[in-house]
Structure formats: C-alpha cells, structure tokens
Amino acid sequence: MKKAIYPGSFDPVTYGHLDIIARSARVFDELIVSVLDNKAKHPLFSVDERVNILKELTREYRNIRVESYTGLLVDSCLMEGAHVIIRGLRAVTDFEYELQMAQTNRKLAGSQVDTMFLTTDLRYAYLSSSTVKEVASFGGDITGFVPPIVAELTYQKYGISKSAQTRK
Ligand code: PNS
16 A cells, blocks of 8 residues: 655645645555644644644545644654655755755655655645745735635634735
8 A cells, every 4th residue: 555644834735735635645545644743833823723724625535634743754654654755846946955854854764765756736836835824914815825714714813804805
C-alpha cells in the first residue's frame, strides 16, 4: 500500500494546497494530510481548527486522513508507516527551502522516507497562506484564494464583517 504524508502549516488552507491534496490522493492509496502543531509559532487558526477545516474540505475522499503532529516530521512519517513526504513547489523561490528540508529529512530518516514534489498548478503559483492573511486583514477579497468556509472563518478572525468584504 502506497502511503504518503502531505505536511504543512495550512494556516489557512488555500486552493493551492487543495489542488496538491487532490492530485496526491490520485497517486497514493492513502494520503495523510498532517498539520504541524508548532507551539513556537503563533498561527491565526489553532491546530484543532485547521484539522477540522481540512477534514471538512476533504470529506469526499475515502483515502485521505487528516492528523496533526508535533516534533520531527520524519518521526511522524515513521510512526504512520508513510515513506513519502509530499510538498508543493510554486516557483524557484520555494526550491532552496524545500531542498534543505528534503535533504535534512533524508539525513534524519535515511532511505526510509523520500520527499516528492508536485509543481503547483499555475493558477495558484502566486498564492500563499501569508498573502491570504495579509489581504484578509485589510478587508480585501480572498474568495479567489480559499474556499468560502475558509474565507468566512478568516474574516471572522480579523473581526471583519461580510459587508466589508467588497473591496477587490
Ligand atoms: O506549510 P509549511 O509551514 O511550509 O510547512 C513546513 C513544515 C511544517 C512541513 C516543516 O516546517 C516541518 O515539518 N517541521 C517540523 C519539524 C521538522 O521535522 N524539521 C526538520 C525538517 S526541516
């Protein structure tokens, strides 16, 4: 059984992440979407909120499970019996960080865990969770970046009412 982990912060999940999830779920028998529970970071959404949002958005997939993890990603991979880490590459600017992470994970886990990259769909190549948060925080329109439920919850976090979400 081919099992992979798609890890990330998902704060919040974007259409770019969801595209990688859909494509990975077609390749692997089981896909674990895993949210990093990093106490050192100050995310907009709690880890439980992010897990619940992802569960809701991946409800239709029978081969996707949503979890959270703390500590090293490779430990979580080994615990889950997943030998592949999926990461999305948007542009060459992602490459250096992703390469460093992949090499570090390979050093830590040896041949037990490999990283596989999917190139982000061009429609989402510019998109990041940070951009979504910045635009939302100023009341800008994020409806083209994230699903409606995520947009609503993100605006709520910034105390922005629906009627204020008209700026493009
Ligand atoms: O969505 P992100 O923030 O780009 O995801 C990064 C993430 C969560 C995959 C990465 O930071 C991670 O797995 N951290 C856990 C700690 C770890 O394993 N570090 C060693 C590899 S650099």
